Amino acid sequence: MTRRTFLGMPTTAPPGVGHLRGDESFPAAARRSLTDPQLRRNLRHATTTIRAKSAGVIAEQSDWEQLRAAGAAIKADTLHRLPELLEQLEARVTEAGGVVHWAADAVQANAIVTDLVRTAGADRVIKVKSMATQEIGLNEALHAAGVTAVETDLAELIVQLGDDRPSHILVPAIHRNRAEIREIFLREMPGVDPELTADPAALAAAARRFLRETFLSTPVAVSGANFAVAETGTLAVVESEGNGRMCLTLPRTLITVMGVEKVVPTWRDLEVFLQLLPRASTGERMNPYTSMWTGVTPGDGPQAFHLVLLDNGRSAVLADEVGRQALRCIRCSACLNVCPVYERAGGHAYGSVYPGPIGAVLSPQLTGIDDNASLPYASTLCGACYDACPVKINIPEVLVHLRAEAVDARRRPTAESIAMAAAAYTMDHPRLYEAAQRAARMSRVAGRRGRGLPPPLNGWTGSRDLPEPPAQTFREWWADR
Amino acid sequence: MSARDLVLGRLRAALASGAHAPVEVPRDYRHTGTLDLDQLVERLTDYRAHVHRVVEAAVADTIADILPAGGTVVVPPGLPPAWLPPTVTALPDDGLDNMRIGAADAVVTGAAVAVAQTGTVVLDGSPDQGRRVLSLLPDRHVCVLRADQVVATVPEALARLTPHRPLTWISGPSATSDIELIRVEGVHGPRQLHVILLPYRE
Numbered sequence: 001m002t003r004r005t006f007l008g009m010p011t012t013a014p015p016g017v018g019h020l021r022g023d024e025s026f027p028a029a030a031r032r033s034l035t036d037p038q039l040r041r042n043l044r045h046a047t048t049t050i051r052a053k054s055a056g057v058i059a060e061q062s063d064w065e066q067l068r069a070a071g072a073a074i075k076a077d078t079l080h081r082l083p084e085l086l087e088q089l090e091a092r093v094t095e096a097g098g099v100v101h102w103a104a105d106a107v108q109a110n111a112i113v114t115d116l117v118r119t120a121g122a123d124r125v126i127k128v129k130s131m132a133t134q135e136i137g138l139n140e141a142l143h144a145a146g147v148t149a150v151e152t153d154l155a156e157l158i159v160q161l162g163d164d165r166p167s168h169i170l171v172p173a174i175h176r177n178r179a180e181i182r183e184i185f186l187r188e189m190p191g192v193d194p195e196l197t198a199d200p201a202a203l204a205a206a207a208r209r210f211l212r213e214t215f216l217s218t219p220v221a222v223s224g225a226n227f228a229v230a231e232t233g234t235l236a237v238v239e240s241e242g243n244g245r246m247c248l249t250l251p252r253t254l255i256t257v258m259g260v261e262k263v264v265p266t267w268r269d270l271e272v273f274l275q276l277l278p279r280a281s282t283g284e285r286m287n288p289y290t291s292m293w294t295g296v297t298p299g300d301g302p303q304a305f306h307l308v309l310l311d312n313g314r315s316a317v318l319a320d321e322v323g324r325q326a327l328r329c330i331r332c333s334a335c336l337n338v339c340p341v342y343e344r345a346g347g348h349a350y351g352s353v354y355p356g357p358i359g360a361v362l363s364p365q366l367t368g369i370d371d372n373a374s375l376p377y378a379s380t381l382c383g384a385c386y387d388a389c390p391v392k393i394n395i396p397e398v399l400v401h402l403r404a405e406a407v408d409a410r411r412r413p414t415a416e417s418i419a420m421a422a423a424a425y426t427m428d429h430p431r432l433y434e435a436a437q438r439a440a441r442m443s444r445v446a447g448r449r450g451r452g453l454p455p456p457l458n459g460w461t462g463s464r465d466l467p468e469p470p471a472q473t474f475r476e477w478w479a480d481r
Numbered sequence: 482m483s484a485r486d487l488v489l490g491r492l493r494a495a496l497a498s499g500a501h502a503p504v505e506v507p508r509d510y511r512h513t514g515t516l517d518l519d520q521l522v523e524r525l526t527d528y529r530a531h532v533h534r535v536v537e538a539a540v541a542d543t544i545a546d547i548l549p550a551g552g553t554v555v556v557p558p559g560l561p562p563a564w565l566p567p568t569v570t571a572l573p574d575d576g577l578d579n580m581r582i583g584a585a586d587a588v589v590t591g592a593a594v595a596v597a598q599t600g601t602v603v604l605d606g607s608p609d610q611g612r613r614v615l616s617l618l619p620d621r622h623v624c625v626l627r628a629d630q631v632v633a634t635v636p637e638a639l640a641r642l643t644p645h646r647p648l649t650w651i652s653g654p655s656a657t658s659d660i661e662l663i664r665v666e667g668v669h670g671p672r673q674l675h676v677i678l679l680p681y682r683e
Contacts, residue, residue: 009491010491010495045661049662050662080503080504102489158659171662177661181660200660200663200665204668232645242655242668242671246669268636268639274635285652289649290649290650291613292649293647294644301613311488324495
């Protein structure tokens with residue numbers, strides 16, 4: 001699949017902005033993370049804990065399979081009717097006093113949010129953990145515009161203070177243990193108690209003290225959304241700490257950035273997802289707080305509400321009839337917690353903000369396969385992710401589909417095919433061939449055995465040792481006889 | 482071309498190939514359940530909420546036991562006055578600023594709905610619950626719930642709620658599992674949640 005850039009055609013997410021592409025391939029990054037025993041201990045402990053919690057509360061829900069089937073069908077139906085549902089959502093939100101913006105990609109979304117923050121006269125925003133805003137690199141865009149973005153989720157705060165990257169969808173600091181978090185707080189948190197212990201309750205209390213004043217004094221908040229109901233214009237954010245409620249309640253202006261696939265058709269559909277998400281995600285019967293709001297409520301909460309609807313490659317995912325099921329994802333992270341590859345490699349190895357099995361199918365589709373070609377191979381195809389997925393995304397099926405696409409992509413001109421074409425041309429032209437052989441012998445003189453050929457022929461020798469060239473070519477030997 | 486037209490055009494183009502039969506959503510999951518108030522109590526308690534089962538006439542005494550004498554309590558405009566004990570100082574919400582709300586020892590609210598199976602109470606901004614900020618900033622939230630407001634399942638709760646009201650679903654006190662996935666109660670929201678459960682009306 002080539003990157004499609006025609007107007008009006010499904011289009012992948014642009015490069016150079018946001019966090020959908022890693023700096024290196026999955027195997028290279030995983031090889032390094034596998035050498036970190038602390039990381040592997042932290043991950044094994046965390047994923048084992050959450051698997052047990054989740055299994056316990058799912059076992060309580062005797063209609064779990066019926067809920068999964070309903071969740072999968074609601075999302076499949078949503079994707080088939082996405083344009084009309086988004087128009088309906090826009091109408092309802094607008095009627096309720098909100099303003100709806102459309103962003104074709106990360107660049108547009110960042111510009112919209114930056115303009116809204118500037119218009120509100122703010123130089124700081126508070127943020128609720130949001131995958132969409134991480135995906136588009138909103139914090140960096142705001143920083144470039146002189147606006148400080150404060151992450152208020154505890155794990156995001158740990159990542160931000162540690163100048164680190166998130167490694168899990170639900171628990172972005174899953175790769176850090178309590179001792180490491182204490183060190184980060186002592187080093188980076190202004191006004192922190194120097195006697196701070198590594199007790200998780202003490203660490204949480206330190207975050208509470210640190211952020212309270214910021215919550216009360218910041219006029220603009222940026223959030224994501226777990227669900228948006230087309231029928232009513234209602235937005236929902238699911239959280240645990242109360243930082244979400246702070247951001248959704250205290251500021252004058254609320255800006256919500258939402259991937260277009262987060263819409264659900266009806267109010268009633270929430271009855272399915274509010275049962276699936278907490279049990280699959282945090283392993284709770286219900287998460288501590290869920291906030292729902294529709295536009296603006298006079299006298300209660302933000303009096304200006306903006307909803308930014310984001311494409312950024314989703315239209316390209318939607319265009320793939322096999323791959324589009326990845327857009328059903330409700331970001332629960334159950335597939336990460338059961339994945340043997342994730343448990344060993346960790347989230348950073350996937351490069352993108354979407355790690356684990358769902359990242360392996362979502363990121364290459366959002367960016368186009370060329371930019372994340374190794375991710376469909378970051379799996380043993382064991383199928384545990386499919387069994388764990390509350391909306392029944394057949395991740396192994398999409399992985400195999402994307403591997404085929406990655407192979408097809410390699411059939412386009414590559415270093416190897418260019419090298420072979422150059423070799424064929426050289427062999428068809430005796431003078432060139434002699435010259436090439438002499439050059440190879442020269443390289444022997446220069447002691448370059450095994451170093452490979454010059455471009456474009458190095459595409460062939462990059463992964464192969466070149467046999468040592470003889471002192472005399474066959475043609476020279478024949479001529480000397 | 483506007484960004485709106487661009488995005489909608491791309492999505493329509495993405496769906497253009499292939500016919501899509503309407504998807505039938507199977508709804509054979511449980512919609513209702515047998516209501517069990519003991520289950521609500523057990524599940525609230527499991528997530529570290531404190532539950533007090535008393536008759537309505539005893540609400541004020543119960544709150545007097547929960548809160549320190551002389552403590553300040555944020556009071557939504559429609560809260561029944563008989564619920565407040567004389568031992569506390571009431572701060573009626575006539576547009577209280579956030580600093581005063583945050584400095585209060587507690588807030589007392591009513592509720593809209595509760596879900597027994599998940600141990601959840603839902604506030605919908607009715608006069609006995611007030612603005613969302615009232616139940617957010619004080620460190621203790623005392624929520625008075627009537628038995629007839631309790632339903633068994635999440636689907637029953639959604640059916641009772643009005644979507645356009647600001648809704649807050651509360652299941653236990655503020656918590657986090659962000660450090661080693663160990664649940665810790667009390668991050669940014671109220672660190673204590675007390676639910677006073679009243680029996681069915683006579």
